[in-house]
Amino acid sequence: MEQYQAQIAELRKKLALETAIISNIEGKTYTIKAIDSAMPVFKVGDAFELKDTYCSAVCDKKQTVVYNNVGKMEEMLLHPVYVMMQLLSYVGTPIRQGDKIWGTLNFSSTEAREQGFSKAEIEAVESLAEAISHSLSNQ
Numbered sequence: 001m002e003q004y005q006a007q008i009a010e011l012r013k014k015l016a017l018e019t020a021i022i023s024n025i026e027g028k029t030y031t032i033k034a035i036d037s038a039m040p041v042f043k044v045g046d047a048f049e050l051k052d053t054y055c056s057a058v059c060d061k062k063q064t065v066v067y068n069n070v071g072k073m074e075e076m077l078l079h080p081v082y083v084m085m086q087l088l089s090y091v092g093t094p095i096r097q098g099d100k101i102w103g104t105l106n107f108s109s110t111e112a113r114e115q116g117f118s119k120a121e122i123e124a125v126e127s128l129a130e131a132i133s134h135s136l137s138n139q
Contacts, residue, residue: 002034003135007128008105009036015121017089017109020133024103025050025059034107039110041085050053052080054090055104062101069112088112091122093129097136105129107134 004022012020021042022034029046050056057065067090070076081087092106105128 004128004132005034005036007131008034011124011128012036012107014124015091015107015117016116017107018111019109020105020107022095022103022105023053023055025055025101028072029062030055030103054060054079054081054087055092055106058104058106059101062094064091064122064123065116066091068116069111069114086110089117091125093126094133095129095136096133102136105132110125 002129008020008022010092014113018039019037020035021032021040024031024033028050029047030050032044035044036043050059054065054067065090066071067076070079070082070088070090071086076082087108088110089112090106090108092104095103095105105125107125
């Protein structure tokens, strides 16, 4: 996933968010495969229970998930990510290998996105995830 480091960094900056992650999901485990972050909290190789990540919703829904302000979503106030990190904004989308979800491409921040994510921003995230998916399918 190192080959995507520059692209996730560039997109993170365009989105004005603090963290960009490429994750791999195997079973119930979420592992960071690439990261670009203004917050030196996580590193490549860190692993978590999938249920303790916002990306669990991406896997459940099998599609892009967007949170503009988790702090205003009553059902999310006890989510482990919100409780521990106060991550308010998030956009995540599946990375597929064949017909299964290999992982996610996600961007997040402790700042809310009061205006929300634009269609173009969401499409940029999905487009990069599709490129990563394509490279995985060719391996």
